[in-house]
Amino acid sequence: MTSPWFWVPRRRPGAALRLCCFPHAGGDAPSYAGLARELPETVEVHALRMPGRGGSSTEPRATGLQDLVDKVTEDILTLPGPYALLGQSLGGLIAYEVARAATAAGRPPAAVVLASLQAPHRWLPAVEKLLADGVPAFGSAMPDLLQGFVAFLRDGNEEVSAALDDPRLRQVMLAGLWEDFALFRGYAYRPEPKLGCPLHALSGSADPGVSADDMGEWAAYTTGAFSLSRIPAGHLVVQTGGAHSTRVITRLLAPEDS
Secondary structure: OOOOOEEOOOOOOOOOEEEEEEOOOOOOHHHHHHHHHHOOOOEEEEEEOOOOOHHHOOOOOOOOHHHHHHHHHHHHOOOOOOEEEEEEOHHHHHHHHHHHHHHHOOOOOOOEEEEOOOOHHHHHHHHHHHHHOOOOOOOOOOOHHHHHHHHHHHOOOHHHHHHHHOHHHHHHHHHHHHHHHHOOOOOOOOOOOOEOOOEEEEEEOOOOOOOHHHHHHHHHHEOOOEEEEEEOOOOOHHHHOHHHHHHHHHHHHOHHHO
8 A cells, every 4th residue: 555644664565563653743754764674574664754744745734633633544544454553752642643533433553652742631731832822933042842842852862963953954853843733733632532442651761851650641541451661762762762662562562573
């Protein structure tokens, strides 16, 4: 299947599970290339191309989070066989809402894995205030919330840090970060319905902004099984956790290969 919304770094036609991955704010599909390479052959990664960036530059932009969720869910429902969702940082909320939409459509995911994201009731008020204040300056006057996300992006990731130190690339990355935040304008979190599938939370032990206790609050967002794994990593757990993260994700989604 060729999708306008998902990039498949390594085709694995015989895979038993498709893993749909949602990048952090300011990130894009290639951030999951390493994970796709390291996961066992039984798992095929489908990485979301964020609206207006990379390979999806010709795709109509999503008008908001719900529009993006609707389009992505429609795409995912065409996947053959079982699938799971993995979302990191702000991508975790997109994954969570897609899981709810797919469940409502009668085809829930086998599992949802969320990393480095406080539960919505914790952080959405701050995002709403940021959006109400309008497009920020991308310099020293940048709002605290955006400065915090930039610090998270740098955390333990040399490639991202190098890009942020380049003035031209920094502007591109910050513009993408703001565009992703803007998707949440008008989003209203609804506590019901909860998920019914297993929900696995990943916490980076060196994450400066999201603690293991924060991730533990996701237990209340599903009626299914819940697990919390603490990984020696920074905020971007999948990238900075390296082999540790891959082993944990493999154990959760493909235990027979772990």
